[in-house]
Amino acid sequence: MKIRVRTGAALRRFSVFASCSLALILPAVPAQAGIILEPGSYLLGDHPDGDELPPSYGLRLDELVNVTSGHDVFTFSFDHALADMRLDITAVGVDAYEIRIHGTAFGGLVVDNQYDATMSGVVDIDFVYMLAHPADGDDDLIVTTRNFTNTGSITFEGVPINLSDRANSDGFTFRLGDENDDQGHRGFDGISGFGWLDHGTAGNHVVSSDWLFTVIPTPGSAALLSVAFAILSHSARRR
Numbered sequence: 032m033k034i035r036v037r038t039g040a041a042l043r044r045f046s047v048f049a050s051c052s053l054a055l056i057l058p059a060v061p062a063q064a065g066i067i068l069e070p071g072s073y074l075l076g077d078h079p080d081g082d083e084l085p086p087s088y089g090l091r092l093d094e095l096v097n098v099t100s101g102h103d104v105f106t107f108s109f110d111h112a113l114a115d116m117r118l119d120i121t122a123v124g125v126d127a128y129e130i131r132i133h134g135t136a137f138g139g140l141v142v143d144n145q146y147d148a149t150m151s152g153v154v155d156i157d158f159v160y161m162l163a164h165p166a167d168g169d170d171d172l173i174v175t176t177r178n179f180t181n182t183g184s185i186t187f188e189g190v191p192i193n194l195s196d197r198a199n200s201d202g203f204t205f206r207l208g209d210e211n212d213d214q215g216h217r218g219f220d221g222i223s224g225f226g227w228l229d230h231g232t233a234g235n236h237v238v239s240s241d242w243l244f245t246v247i248p249t250p251g252s253a254a255l256l257s258v259a260f261a262i263l264s265h266s267a268r269r270r
Contacts, residue, residue, distance in 0.1 A: 158183025171208025
């Protein structure tokens, strides 16, 4: 499998620097009223409470490939040095938003709490939730469209595999935020993205197959970090 060097880890390391630097040179942008994150592009990371840790991951798709006669666990890390995962929020109407999750992750088959050397590598991911809205009485964003309305793909070992959304017992297919009590999701005191997925044929749900990631809450971070790199470069030349 061809391995390509990605800049995701470096971008994450500079995200805090970028936020502080941009605050000094750009006017403040007010957050959208009523939602936890304003429209923009955000970097993603692994959630600390995945059931199959280690390794840490932001996406789990068990039985993505049927490797053994048992239950094959597949996870994909958003924190890996070769990963570069983003989440884009776009306003498409009043209290209506499109959420796109896309980029590259690293992962594959997990054996004895580590990635199998022959069944892991860089994957391409692209998924779109066409209509998210604020949760009732809360500032989280949720998706409550019918099952399989929202789709995407993961390309594993050069083969694109379809992904589609599925509602959980709470009635949503995806949620972005820190829950109704603002205390975070599954012990993480920050913003998480989580929701069930089907892979392959829509309607064929394998437990467990779901997003479980964290969001770096730097407004417009993915689009604006280039400014931070320019600041760093200029500073280095002056030393």
